[in-house]
Amino acid sequence: MRTFRTIAELREVLAPIRPRSTVGLVPTMGALHEGHVALLRAARRTCDVVVASLFVNPAQFGDPADLSTYPRDETRDARMATDAGVDHLFVPTVDEMYPAGYATWIEVEGPARGLEGDFRPGHFRGVATVCAKLFTIVRPHVAFFGQKDAQQVAVVKRLARDLNLDVDIRVLPTVRDADGLALSSRNAHLSREERRRALAIPRALEAGLTAHRAGRDPIAAARAALGDLDPDYVAVADFDSRPTLAIAARIGSTRLIDNVPLDETATGAERLAPAMNTPTMGGDPT
């Protein structure tokens, strides 16, 4: 695996490859875990050349403390990326992506409105801008994203469609820890007690899904199962035309998001049950 820090060097290597090979891109902010690895492996299975990016994108952070404490470990990430079969690792600096005088931002409306868009103003502007830049730099045929960030998927799909970016967006199921908690780089911030409290989130999603299947209100059921956890929101949204039960909640100073599509098959629903889902469980792109 080769590591690239400049756009020019990466482009030089990719230019002759692209016409004869399928290029897959997995954009990440690093602090890789098995959720990211599932995306990398899917890219490895389906593409000739796999590019992964590690870039903690300041433009998508509203809270300076969240940005400064975001976990970073490039050495470990590079090892995991190599093991997952990544060919090219793109690790640009902030200056490389946003040089002095940078002034162009992409504002997606529609799917970026509401939920995360309300609680994190400017977040999706940063996400859309960095994804558009990465798509322009790498020009992948396929880009891989996680269902874990369901609203982000809807935003990126709309971005690609509206700007005719000619990239196929594939979505992989959420990878969970053995106890049901969705893997997230931010889980590293949770104390043991906070982690125990965070388990109310997958439990609430499961309760909501069960209620929905029985013809009852998923939001009421999920709220009841959250117990004393005070969420930013519990909502059913149409993300990319998929009805999805989504929850965001703060546990101490850590904000977590998770969701479950309500049109999941029975097999999909079982993914929320702790015993059924280990971090090694991947899944095929949908």
Ligand code: AMP
């Ligand atoms: P991040 O590094 O948090 O920006 O995430 C990079 C990509 O990994 C995004 O497409 C996320 O949706 C995806 N991702 C993060 N956590 C998980 C997870 N637990 N399961 C599957 N994909 C994930």
